[in-house]
Amino acid sequence: YFFEVCYKATVLPPTPKLEDLFPSCGIKNAIAVPVGKEVEARLLITDAKGNPIKNTSLGVYDLKTDNAGIVSFKARVVRTEC
Structure with missing residues (x-):
């Protein structure tokens, strides 16, 4: 899931990043959320x-x-059956 905006978002620690888990996948600045x-x-x-x-x-x-320009939120991924 992604959306386009008129600002830049930089992932801050300790947020898990996809590129840290899979360095060769070529995806940058994406949050890694394990299913469940x-x-x-x-x-x-x-x-x-x-x-x-x-x-x-x-x-x-x-x-x-x-007041520092930081936003925090929780993300959860759930598996759904088709």
Whole structure:
């Protein structure tokens, strides 16, 4: 799942990244969430110049950055049968 926005999101530790688990897959800046597990993601949100976007609603779900430009949320992947 992905969406396109007018800002840059950088994955921050300790958020698990897909490229750390599978370095040769070529996917960058993606969160790794094992099926059936929940992870807490932390992202630094910046504008085109690299400045943190502070205390701002992102317009996705109810996510809002804090006073450092960081947004935190939980992600969970569940298996569904077709």
